[in-house]
Amino acid sequence: MIPAMPATATSARRASVTALRFGRVSMAGAFAALILFAGVWGSWGTAQHVMLVKGRETGTVEVTRCAGDTCTGPFTPTSAGARPRARVEIAHSVAVRTGATYDVVLKPGSGDAVRSGPAGILYAWLPLGGALLLAAVVVAGGMRLVRPAWVLGLSGAVLLTAAFVALQ
Known part of the structure; x- marks a missing residue:
C-alpha cells in the first residue's frame, strides 16, 4: 500500500469487486434460469399430450x-x-x-x-435437453460453477441421446 493512500481506498475497491462479482453471478443465474424455463415451456406444449393421456x-x-x-x-x-x-x-x-x-x-x-410411449415422451422433451446444454455453458462461464454445469450438460446430453436412440 502506498503510504499517502488512505486505508479506505482498499476496502472500497474490495467492495466494488464484490459487488461486480455478485452482479455477474446473479445475472448469469437469472439467464440460466430463463433458458431452463424456456426449455420447459417449449417442451410442455407437446409433452402434456403425451404424458397426460x-x-x-x-x-x-x-x-x-x-x-x-x-x-x-x-x-x-x-x-x-x-x-x-x-x-x-x-x-x-x-x-x-x-x-x-x-x-x-x-x-x-x-x-x-x-x-406416444417412451419415444414420444423423450421426443417431446428435446427442447429441454437443448436448454440444459446451453444453461451448462452459462453456469460454467458466468457463475464459475463447474460441477453443476457438468451435471446440467451431461443431463442434456443424456436426454438428447436417449431421444435419438428411442426414435430409431
Missing part, C-alpha cells in the same frame, strides 16, 4: 403420405371412446417414415397426432 384419444396411425412438414394417415383407435379417422396429421421429422405405423395421442379438438 387419461381421457385423450390414443391409437395408431399408419403414415401413407408425407408432404412438407406434415405426414398424414388413417387413425386406428386403441382407447375407449376414441373413433377411427380417415386422416390425421403428424409432424414430419427424421423419425417418421412413409409406410410405418406409430402409437399416437390426438390433441383434443383437432386432427393433430403426437407420438
Whole structure:
C-alpha cells in the first residue's frame, strides 16, 4: 500500500469487486434460469399430450403420405371412446417414415397426432435437453460453477441421446 493512500481506498475497491462479482453471478443465474424455463415451456406444449393421456384419444396411425412438414394417415383407435379417422396429421421429422405405423395421442379438438410411449415422451422433451446444454455453458462461464454445469450438460446430453436412440 502506498503510504499517502488512505486505508479506505482498499476496502472500497474490495467492495466494488464484490459487488461486480455478485452482479455477474446473479445475472448469469437469472439467464440460466430463463433458458431452463424456456426449455420447459417449449417442451410442455407437446409433452402434456403425451404424458397426460387419461381421457385423450390414443391409437395408431399408419403414415401413407408425407408432404412438407406434415405426414398424414388413417387413425386406428386403441382407447375407449376414441373413433377411427380417415386422416390425421403428424409432424414430419427424421423419425417418421412413409409406410410405418406409430402409437399416437390426438390433441383434443383437432386432427393433430403426437407420438406416444417412451419415444414420444423423450421426443417431446428435446427442447429441454437443448436448454440444459446451453444453461451448462452459462453456469460454467458466468457463475464459475463447474460441477453443476457438468451435471446440467451431461443431463442434456443424456436426454438428447436417449431421444435419438428411442426414435430409431
